[in-house]
Amino acid sequence: MNWQAIRAIYVFEMSRFFRTLLQSFVSPVISTSLYFVVFGAAIGSRIDQVEGVSYGAFIVPGLIMLSVMTQAISNASFGIYFPKFIGTIYELLSAPINFLEIVLGYVGAAATKALFIGLVILGTSALFVDLTIQHPIAMLAFMVLTCLSFALFGFIIGIWAGNFEQLQLIPLLIVTPLVFLGGSFYSISMLPPVWQTISFFNPVVYLVSGFRWSFFGLADVPIGLSLLAIGGFTTLCLAIIWWIFKTGWRIRQ
Amino acid sequence: MPMVQITNVRKSYAGGFEALKGASLDIHEGEILALLGPNGAGKTTLISTICGITQPTSGTITVGGHDVVTDYRGARSLVGLVPQEINLEPFERVINTVRFSRGLFGKPKDDALLERVLRQLSLWDKRDNRIMELSGGMKRRVLIAKALAHEPRVLFLDEPTAGVDVELRRDMWDIVAGLKEAGVTIILTTHYIEEAEAIADRIGVINEGEILLVEEKTALMTRLGQKELRIELHEPAMALPAALVERGLRIEEGGHVLVYTYDTAQDRTGIATLIREISDAGLVLRDLQTRQNSLEDIFVGLVSKQEDAA
Numbered sequence: 165m166n167w168q169a170i171r172a173i174y175v176f177e178m179s180r181f182f183r184t185l186l187q188s189f190v191s192p193v194i195s196t197s198l199y200f201v202v203f204g205a206a207i208g209s210r211i212d213q214v215e216g217v218s219y220g221a222f223i224v225p226g227l228i229m230l231s232v233m234t235q236a237i238s239n240a241s242f243g244i245y246f247p248k249f250i251g252t253i254y255e256l257l258s259a260p261i262n263f264l265e266i267v268l269g270y271v272g273a274a275a276t277k278a279l280f281i282g283l284v285i286l287g288t289s290a291l292f293v294d295l296t297i298q299h300p301i302a303m304l305a306f307m308v309l310t311c312l313s314f315a316l317f318g319f320i321i322g323i324w325a326g327n328f329e330q331l332q333l334i335p336l337l338i339v340t341p342l343v344f345l346g347g348s349f350y351s352i353s354m355l356p357p358v359w360q361t362i363s364f365f366n367p368v369v370y371l372v373s374g375f376r377w378s379f380f381g382l383a384d385v386p387i388g389l390s391l392l393a394i395g396g397f398t399t400l401c402l403a404i405i406w407w408i409f410k411t412g413w414r415i416r417q
Numbered sequence: 418m419p420m421v422q423i424t425n426v427r428k429s430y431a432g433g434f435e436a437l438k439g440a441s442l443d444i445h446e447g448e449i450l451a452l453l454g455p456n457g458a459g460k461t462t463l464i465s466t467i468c469g470i471t472q473p474t475s476g477t478i479t480v481g482g483h484d485v486v487t488d489y490r491g492a493r494s495l496v497g498l499v500p501q502e503i504n505l506e507p508f509e510r511v512i513n514t515v516r517f518s519r520g521l522f523g524k525p526k527d528d529a530l531l532e533r534v535l536r537q538l539s540l541w542d543k544r545d546n547r548i549m550e551l552s553g554g555m556k557r558r559v560l561i562a563k564a565l566a567h568e569p570r571v572l573f574l575d576e577p578t579a580g581v582d583v584e585l586r587r588d589m590w591d592i593v594a595g596l597k598e599a600g601v602t603i604i605l606t607t608h609y610i611e612e613a614e615a616i617a618d619r620i621g622v623i624n625e626g627e628i629l630l631v632e633e634k635t636a637l638m639t640r641l642g643q644k645e646l647r648i649e650l651h652e653p654a655m656a657l658p659a660a661l662v663e664r665g666l667r668i669e670e671g672g673h674v675l676v677y678t679y680d681t682a683q684d685r686t687g688i689a690t691l692i693r694e695i696s697d698a699g700l701v702l703r704d705l706q707t708r709q710n711s712l713e714d715i716f717v718g719l720v721s722k723q724e725d726a727a
Contacts (some may be wrong), residue, residue, distance in 0.1 A: 166490075172520025180511060251504030255563070258468040259521040260493040416471060 169261045173269025174276075177243050183279045188277065189284060192231055197283045199227055199365055200292040203349060214351050217380050220293040225376040226348025227289065232282040232307060233314045233343055233368070237335050240274035240318030245325050248415070257416060263409030271319050275311035282307050295379070303378035309394050316401035323414050342368045352384040367393055418482060419443035420571055420602045421467065422680060426476030428462055436462040438626040439476070444571075444604060446535055449597055450631075451613035452606040453691060453716055454623040457668075460606040461501060463623070464573050468498045480571060487518030494522055501576045501606075503556045507549035511540060514548065515566045522567035534565045538592065554585040561592065571595060574605040590616050610713040624720050637715065645708045648675040651701040658698045665690060675700075 181188055204220035213217040247253040256266060289295060298301050325331040346368030346403070352360055363369050374390025377383035383390070408414070421444035428437040436459050444450050454460050465471045469489055483491030506514060515531055535541040538558040543551060548559065548596065557577070558588050564572060575592070578586045593603055593616055607613055613620050614634065621631040630637075648714060653672030664687065667676045675695070681685045 166523040168520045168523045168525060171518050175520070176509075176513065176517045179509075183508065246506075250506060251500070251502055252506055254470055254498065254500050254504055255518060255521060257470045258493060258496065258498050260490040260523055261521065262490075287653075412472065416469075 166261050166265050169259060170265050170269045170272070173266065174273045177270060177273030178276065180243075181239075181280075183312065187324035189282065189292065192285055193288050196231070197229060197292070199223070200289070204292060214354070215380075215382050217232050218293065219301070221295060221368070222291045222351075222376075223349050224293065224295060224378075225379050226285070226346075226372050227309065228282050228285050228307070229346075229368075229372050229375055230343050230348050231285050232278045232310055233339060233371075234335060236274055236311050236314035237318035237321065237339060240271055240276045240315040241322035241325065241331055241335075243270045243274055244319055244322035245331055246320045248322075249328075253415065263406065264375045265303035266409075267316070267319060267405055271312065271315040274318060275308070278311040278315065279308060282311065298381050299380050300380040303375070304379055306375045306390075306394075309398070310375070311399060313394055313398040316398060320401060320404055320408070323408055326414075342366050347372045347384060351382075367397060389411075391414070420446040420481060421482055421604070422477075422479045423463070423467070424476060424477045425703055426463070426466060427474045428459075428471065429474045436626055437466070437473075440623070440626065440628050441476075442621060442631060444602060446570075446595065446602050448618045449593065449605070449616055450619050450621060451615050451617035452604065452621045452623055453610065454606070455608060455720065456501055456694055458624045460623055461575055462626075464498070464606065468496055468573060469493055471593040494567075495517075495570040497564035497572045499560050499564045499572070499574045499577060500575065501579065503553065505548045505556055505559060505562065507547065509548055510545055511535070511548065511551070511562075512544040514559065515562050518563040519566040519588045524567050530568070531566060534562050537563050537595070538565075539588075554581055557581060557585070557589075565596075569601065571602045571604070574603065576608070578607065578609065585610070588609070610716055622716060622719055624723055629719055631725060638709075640696055641702075643678055643680055643714075644686075646677040646679065646691075647706040647708070648677070648695065648702060649650065649673060649704040649706070650675065651703045654700055658694075660694055661691075661698065664694075666691070 168198065175240075199218065203223055208219035208223075213219065214222045222325035276350070283318060286295075321331065321334050325333075344368050347363065352363050352369060352373070355363060370385055370390045373384040374387055374394070377387050421442075423440055423442040426437050426440045427435065429435045430719075440459070440463060452460050452463070462471065466473050467480065467485060469485060472486065477486075478492075479485065480492040481495045483489075483495070485492040505626075505673075512531070512535075515535065516526070519527070519531065532541065532585055536542055538561060540555065540558050540562055543555060548556060553557065561574075561577070578589050581589070591604070592611075596603060605612075605617075617634050619631060620634050620637055622629045654668060654675070655672055657666060657668060657675075659677075665678065668674075669676050677688075677691060679688070692702070
């Protein structure tokens with residue numbers, strides 16, 4: 165294992181994050197605050213409680229998941245797409261490193277950034293609503309796993325993308341709708357039966373549900389199923405990345 | 418055992434284009450080899466295949482005895498690459514990109530070494546600058562610094578002086594000479610023949626994916642080198658005696674100059690006889706001049722011969 169290389173990639177990627185620290189830090193805080201103003205105060209005041217939890221608090225896990233997923237994807241996809249775009253990928257390809265080391269470096273950094281932003285949002289939320297976290301370790305574990313699996317997914321998008329438009333395409337067309345329809349802002353049980361059934365085909369439902377369980381002990385689906393879903397998604401992404409590096413798809417002609 | 422051994426390497430791209438057609442080449446430790454060839458000859462493909470950027474379709478390549486495909490870690494940790502294009506992250510600082518390169522190749526942090534490398538390339542004062550603030554020539558130096566940061570035993574320079582000014586080119590040659598002294602094996606591609614002539618120990622000529630020849634520079638020059646003797650006359654000669662025409666003497670510049678081409682490798686160049694015959698013909702010499710064929714002439718000759726054969 166070339167640990168020096170993993171470290172080098174990780175540090176290099178993190179320095180990009182720190183270079184834009186203000187932007188990385190301020191934008192999630194502002195957007196979270198806006199969500200609370202709109203959903204928590206304006207609309208939430210008309211919705212008393214969802215399954216015994218105040219609406220303002222109920223949306224916190226979903227809000228964190230929304231940001232964590234999109235951040236993990238955009239950081240990881242940009243992280244590997246940018247070297248392809250400007251040509252510095254030659255160095256990665258000619259270095260004595262294997263796919264696992266490249267992935268650990270890039271995905272590790274992207275997941276760290278997403279985790280950091282998730283924690284910032286959690287902190288911001290605590291300013292607006294009373295939060296109790298029933299299972300803090302499970303909460304953290306869910307957050308870390310989500311960061312990692314979506315960073316892996318983002319890494320695949322970054323390798324697949326041939327231009328900046330494609331880089332935005334999947335997050336915009338697939339991920340954002342799945343997240344919004346994944347019970348971030350409502351409980352699946354609030355939907356008509358047909359939509360409940362359809363929702364269970366949305367993988368994000370399992371993640372948000374599991375994450376919300378760690379806060380309030382409430383879940384749309386059993387917690388085991390949530391863990392299985394995130395484990396399965398991670399494995400699938402790893403398998404695809406392994407195949408990409410084995411065949412050199414889109415990176416090594 | 419050669420430092421780099423390339424055996425019958427073929428490379429075809431999807432779409433059927435064959436960039437390398439069975440190239441074989443041995444590169445010895447500590448030498449400077451210049452790979453000369455026109456655009457699209459396969460120079461960059463050959464380098465990319467050695468460095469791991471592309472995979473050979475068939476054939477084998479070893480670096481320091483390590484196969485570049487099966488033992489890529491062993492092979493790549495010996496190799497530094499300076500690409501042709503200026504591929505650098507514009508927002509990054511010089512010192513960080515150089516540090517990154519060292520880490521990427523698995524080498525532990527060594528700030529003293531990085532300082533030496535940056536000083537050698539006159540980049541030390543610019544170490545905290547962002548890449549985008551540097552001039553084109555400075556960016557090229559950063560590319561070299563990145564390659565040297567991980568102490569390669571073999572350094573590939575892909576057209577290091579394409580589009581750089583004369584001063585920087587001289588600097589580049591000095592750097593290459595310094596590296597050679599430190600025992601680094603250097604392979605550079607170029608289509609500036611004067612560059613190969615100035616710094617290489619051996620010269621390889623590549624065209625259309627084939628290595629046409631590899632030879633010691635001096636041997637190559639003498640083997641293929643032809644010389645031209647230009648004889649200036651006092652009075653222009655309107656016509657030449659048949660004996661002189663038979664020797665291949667040509668009239669140029671309206672009869673003021675006679676030109677004689679001869680092979681320096683031959684035992685007898687025939688110059689003495691020629692001069693005697695010229696004065697026997699009643700022509701008066703004013704001046705004599707000889708000119709050695711440059712590598713360029715040799716190169717153009719080789720490539721056009723290949724095209725004729727095709």
